[in-house]
Amino acid sequence: MDQKCLLCTLRSSAENKLNPEELEKLSLNCLTVSFKKGDSIIRQGTYSTNVAYLKEGLVKIHIEGPYFTQVVRIVKRGHYLGLPTTFGDKVNQYSVSAVEPSEVCFIDITAFRDMLSSNSEFSSQILTELCKSELESYQKCVNRTQRQLRGKIAGVILEFADDIYQSDNFIISINQQEMGNLVDASRESVSRVLSEFGRDKILRMEGKEIEILNKKMLINIAQNG
């Protein structure tokens, strides 16, 4: 009798709606894999028979655009990855890579679908997650196009500080090229803006360590010009 999911402390909010029997069934159909920074977790264009759940770590969702790779979003622990594939044509429409060391739980797609149809609370949680992500996409879409670079970079720094690390002093795990892909800017422009923030004493940067010195200002830049 496999109790690994029953005993797992990193279950998703959806999985928390499952009863012990369902959790046991889940245990038999899921597999946890560790990834190092930079590892590919899901590959665009490949066939998939799993849903992935990010138990621990930080990943980026990226799509191969016509000219360069675009980072669509950064996803932190506690979210599913590749849900759209589950209900689509089973071919991954985007790639996911580890930005920090990550633990991913791969769940067999059939078992996942069974849980969806047998447990309506489970499926309601999944629906909620999908809806949130749709809204986030819309918002991102507006941000990407209606703010200028300083604002977008300020926004990303704040996202890392408030949402991801919950600290104003952190080691950022993406490089300037990746940040550029995330905010639709060239590496050089990112570098220039970051230098500017340093000069203006808004940030202190040493290598990948970032400390927010003037948060008010940063928030102001993120919101306005």
Next chain:
Amino acid sequence: MDQKCLLCTLRSSAENKLNPEELEKLSLNCLTVSFKKGDSIIRQGTYSTNVAYLKEGLVKIHIEGPYFTQVVRIVKRGHYLGLPTTFGDKVNQYSVSAVEPSEVCFIDITAFRDMLSSNSEFSSQILTELCKSELESYQKCVNRTQRQLRGKIAGVILEFADDIYQSDNFIISINQQEMGNLVDASRESVSRVLSEFGRDKILRMEGKEIEILNKKMLINIAQNG
């Protein structure tokens, strides 16, 4: 005994999974409303107790950005509107307006949730719709930022021709300002590109009537530069 949904010929794929009793219950909890071009169907920031289903017509989803309204996408008949609100905080996160005369079916949120939990085939269809829309968002996000204006406008024209009107000769129902909001460009730039397409004999335009004269070329522009 209300049979309007049972007899409705414009049911969604999800509603087609409902049995006659469920359809009767739906009939008692839904209301069809007609909208004229330009009418507001869902208002960002307002409280909502309904899910909307677009039975007929064409609408745009738009969000108030910091500087201007951004048209996130055009939605044609056969899709739900405002699903994210259903599972979110009940406050509409975006607006929806009729671009063409439209028929919208408003379904009480509680009845809708009941169907989701009682009928897993129904909920599976809804999940599928949400997933598709997520993928579409990601793709749109890449298109918005990695193609230049000529390509984006060519893409929009093709979307109207192939997906919305299924004809290479149609009356476009959005003006140049709205098209600009849809492809993140100024009204003037849209005008210039359209004139250019006219000069190059790619399109013939008379007022709002558009005829595609050189589709190969248009497709080429949409894909490449």
Next chain:
DNA sequence: TATTAATTGTGATTTAGATCACAATTAATT
């Protein structure tokens, strides 16, 4: 049908950010 409002076309000018080019760091590997 006259008048007002909305939409469109096109030139001139400006600008945010891209691209190019190369030096300076920093990190990874032999």
Next chain:
DNA sequence: AATTAATTGTGATCTAAATCACAATTAATA
């Protein structure tokens, strides 16, 4: 520690598209 590879910083130049400005159409309404 030495060498190679990856990342970063910054100036100079270029460019697609924004913005400004205003005339020309077209549509809506009194």
